[in-house]
Amino acid sequence: MIEIDGLSKRFGAVDAVRDLTFAVPAGRVTGFLGPNGAGKTTTLRALLGLVRPTAGAALIDGEPYQRLRQPRRVVGAVLEATAAHPGRRARDHLRVLAGPSGAGPRRVEEVLDLVGLREAAGRRVGGFSLGMRQRLGLAGALLGDPRVLVLDEPANGLDPEGMAWLRGLLRDLAGEGRTILVSSHVLSEVAQSADHVVIVASGRLRYAGPLDGLGAGSVVLARTGQAERLRDLLAGHGGEASLEAGAVRVRGMSAEQVGEVAAREGIVLSALSEEGASLEAAFLDLTKDVAAAQPAGAR
Numbered sequence: 001m002i003e004i005d006g007l008s009k010r011f012g013a014v015d016a017v018r019d020l021t022f023a024v025p026a027g028r029v030t031g032f033l034g035p036n037g038a039g040k041t042t043t044l045r046a047l048l049g050l051v052r053p054t055a056g057a058a059l060i061d062g063e064p065y066q067r068l069r070q071p072r073r074v075v076g077a078v079l080e081a082t083a084a085h086p087g088r089r090a091r092d093h094l095r096v097l098a099g100p101s102g103a104g105p106r107r108v109e110e111v112l113d114l115v116g117l118r119e120a121a122g123r124r125v126g127g128f129s130l131g132m133r134q135r136l137g138l139a140g141a142l143l144g145d146p147r148v149l150v151l152d153e154p155a156n157g158l159d160p161e162g163m164a165w166l167r168g169l170l171r172d173l174a175g176e177g178r179t180i181l182v183s184s185h186v187l188s189e190v191a192q193s194a195d196h197v198v199i200v201a202s203g204r205l206r207y208a209g210p211l212d213g214l215g216a217g218s219v220v221l222a223r224t225g226q227a228e229r230l231r232d233l234l235a236g237h238g239g240e241a242s243l244e245a246g247a248v249r250v251r252g253m254s255a256e257q258v259g260e261v262a263a264r265e266g267i268v269l270s271a272l273s274e275e276g277a278s279l280e281a282a283f284l285d286l287t288k289d290v291a292a293a294q295p296a297g298a299r
């Protein structure tokens with residue numbers, strides 16, 4: 001179980017993460033999503049004790065990373081796929097890593113099998129493709145057989161077959177009751193394996209919950225000369241309504257319900273439409289103000 005509790009991190013003038021709170025449940029794959037610069041890597045680094053929070057805490061099984069007794073058995077992480085020495089052979093790289101995690105040579109062979117690198121185990125890492133380095137990083141993270149897995153953009157460099165393999169592996173690992181947090185800036189990448197998502201933008205939380213709750217509820221657009229009045233009425237009926245160029249945009253109500261409220265109140269509608277919100281559209285909607293809000297060169 002991972003808990004991010006009121007986490008903030010400031011780098012000079014940049015608020016990389018602002019008062020972020022969410023939990024990552026065990027037994028599921030959780031996608032950690034947000035556009036570039038949203039604060040995902042900073043959050044993951046705080047979770048692994050690599051960044052000191054300005055405020056708040058990032059906890060694994062109730063403890064900050066520094067206080068875990070056997071950290072490599074509790075959490076496995078891949079933050080950068082290129083961390084291995086290029087001159088070292090894949091198997092040797094894992095054997096060196098295995099030392100501190102207490103894993104023996106047999107475990108090294110097991111993780112090589114798990115990530116599909118057995119054939120390439122005797123080759124130097126410098127000649128590996130990005131996808132192979134991702135697999136090697138994952139093998140290293142799995143050495144200690146950790147209950148919690150934290151992966152930063154693990155799909156980078158994987159071909160479609162590699163992505164399908166990764167999805168299967170993550171699902172299997174979650175099925176064993178592990179806590180799996182996977183970051184990505186592309187929703188479609190995690191949508192097929194994650195059942196839970198956390199979305200951040202500009203360092204702030206935008207959504208945390210089940211993936212199917214994200215696209216749930218389509219958006220209704222009602223065009224009328226009395227947009228402000230309709231908006232206020234709909235808000236009174238539990239709809240989340242906002243004005244948009246002579247129209248009211250509504251979440252949380254069907255087109256039929258919006259039409260009924262308008263008819264009852266004698267408001268004439270010139271158009272009424274309902275857009276089924278796709279996951280991608282919901283994601284873009286939740287993060288849309290970011291590009292405009294972020295000064296050029298902030299990254």
Ligand SMILES: Nc1ncnc2c1ncn2[C@@H]1O[C@H](COP(=O)(O)OP(=O)(O)OP(=O)(O)O)[C@@H](O)[C@H]1O
Pocket residue numbers: 011012014015016017034035036037038039040041042043185298299
């Ligand atoms: N060590 C640092 N020093 C200064 N600023 C930093 C540092 N690390 C991150 N930042 C800034 O904090 C913000 C959040 O960065 P972060 O890398 O956490 O985002 P991200 O969501 O992981 O983005 P990406 O998907 O591009 O990796 C960015 O504006 C970034 O420039």
